[in-house]
Amino acid sequence: MSRDISERRKRLLAELVEAGREQSTATVMFHTAVSALMGLSPTDYKAMDLLERFGPLTAGELAEHAALAPASVSGLIDRLERRGMVRRTRDAADRRRVIVELTLAVGEASRYTIYGDLINGLNEIYATYTDEQLETVLDFLRRSAAVQREATARLPAELPEP
Amino acid sequence: MSRDISERRKRLLAELVEAGREQSTATVMFHTAVSALMGLSPTDYKAMDLLERFGPLTAGELAEHAALAPASVSGLIDRLERRGMVRRTRDAADRRRVIVELTLAVGEASRYTIYGDLINGLNEIYATYTDEQLETVLDFLRRSAAVQREATARLPAELPEP
DNA sequence: TTATTTAGTTCGGCCGAACGAAATATATGC
DNA sequence: GCATATATTTCGTTCGGCCGAACTAAATAA
Numbered sequence: 001m002s003r004d005i006s007e008r009r010k011r012l013l014a015e016l017v018e019a020g021r022e023q024s025t026a027t028v029m030f031h032t033a034v035s036a037l038m039g040l041s042p043t044d045y046k047a048m049d050l051l052e053r054f055g056p057l058t059a060g061e062l063a064e065h066a067a068l069a070p071a072s073v074s075g076l077i078d079r080l081e082r083r084g085m086v087r088r089t090r091d092a093a094d095r096r097r098v099i100v101e102l103t104l105a106v107g108e109a110s111r112y113t114i115y116g117d118l119i120n121g122l123n124e125i126y127a128t129y130t131d132e133q134l135e136t137v138l139d140f141l142r143r144s145a146a147v148q149r150e151a152t153a154r155l156p157a158e159l160p161e162p
Numbered sequence: 163m164s165r166d167i168s169e170r171r172k173r174l175l176a177e178l179v180e181a182g183r184e185q186s187t188a189t190v191m192f193h194t195a196v197s198a199l200m201g202l203s204p205t206d207y208k209a210m211d212l213l214e215r216f217g218p219l220t221a222g223e224l225a226e227h228a229a230l231a232p233a234s235v236s237g238l239i240d241r242l243e244r245r246g247m248v249r250r251t252r253d254a255a256d257r258r259r260v261i262v263e264l265t266l267a268v269g270e271a272s273r274y275t276i277y278g279d280l281i282n283g284l285n286e287i288y289a290t291y292t293d294e295q296l297e298t299v300l301d302f303l304r305r306s307a308a309v310q311r312e313a314t315a316r317l318p319a320e321l322p323e324p
Numbered sequence: 325t326t327a328t329t330t331a332g333t334t335c336g337g338c339c340g341a342a343c344g345a346a347a348t349a350t351a352t353g354c
Numbered sequence: 355g356c357a358t359a360t361a362t363t364t365c366g367t368t369c370g371g372c373c374g375a376a377c378t379a380a381a382t383a384a
Contacts, residue, residue, distance in 0.1 A: 233334080
């Protein structure tokens with residue numbers, strides 16, 4: 001490992017900062033556009049995401065994950081149910097509980113209409129890489145995701161007063 | 163190029179799908195947490211992002227980019243100005259126009275308090291790669307950002323009825 | 325100069341979504 | 355079995371943010 005950084009590497013690092021920022025912006029804009037397309041408020045979109053990632057949840061669990069009051073979650077489920085995006089089921093074991101799960105329709109729409117172009121485009125990119133390059137990209141994706149999760153967790157509770 | 167795909171490559175591609183999804187989720191959650199930290203509604207956060215990316219904008223330009231009515235933008239600027247995040251200036255050339263620009267305070271907070279951990283973490287990742295690997299990552303970031311922008315643009319105006 | 329257009333603000337009304345409190349239904353402990 | 359605890363819903367209220375309409379100020383055209 002050389003002690004000082006080559007010009008090439010300096011340039012690379014600078015370009016990576018810029019490219020990373022643009023990637024991040026593109027990701028956020030894509031998700032914003034999808035939520036607009038689904039006609040969902042940020043809260044409702046977030047709830048859909050939670051259900052996708054953690055599978056069926058009870059109303060209470062949803063309230064906890066989304067940091068909402070129970071009453072708010074009832075309304076939220078009503079809205080999503082009205083659009084046919086989720087289904088309410090009573091828990092057979094504890095009939096006070098309401099289980100909320102995504103309907104099939106949402107999964108289908110996601111896979112084809114919504115994520116189709118994105119998935120195809122990414123596959124086209126991957127097709128141009130060697131296995132070794134794919135390993136590098138995979139490693140980077142995993143580690144940068146971890147870094148982002150840590151950075152999220154470490155954000156201060158409040159912004160210091162200027 | 164071999165006609166069929168090796169087992170290793172199949173596994174890699176499957177893992178990349180998963181890792182890409184997690185990366186995307188981590189990005190969205192980071193931005194959500196930052197907007198919560200700043201105490202900004204999604205609309206206000208988006209406006210801040212527009213100002214960061216495109217530099218100072220007039221109220222009208224902001225209205226167009228954010229797809230808001232002029233009246234809504236007046237209120238939006240009021241809110242951000244009250245928090246000291248943006249500044250209103252009259253355009254000297256056309257004194258009807260109001261130029262909205264970020265205040266310095268925001269830039270400082272961004273660089274240190276907010277993005278600090280993220281930037282450090284990414285740099286640590288980069289430090290473990292060779293120049294060639296960095297080239298691969300850079301290429302991937304650029305091309306995947308482009309793919310995401312295209313996918314965003316191609317999203318249908320409405321979801322097909324199921 | 326006067327009339328017209330343009331940029332932004334103010335005002336009033338409206339709507340969606342969040343909340344606390346009270347109500348309902350079910351489960352659990354004694 | 356009855357009292358108490360838990361999960362969710364219903365109700366009424368509040369609040370923030372968006373909008374259209376009317377208004378002000380400045381630029382441009384006639």
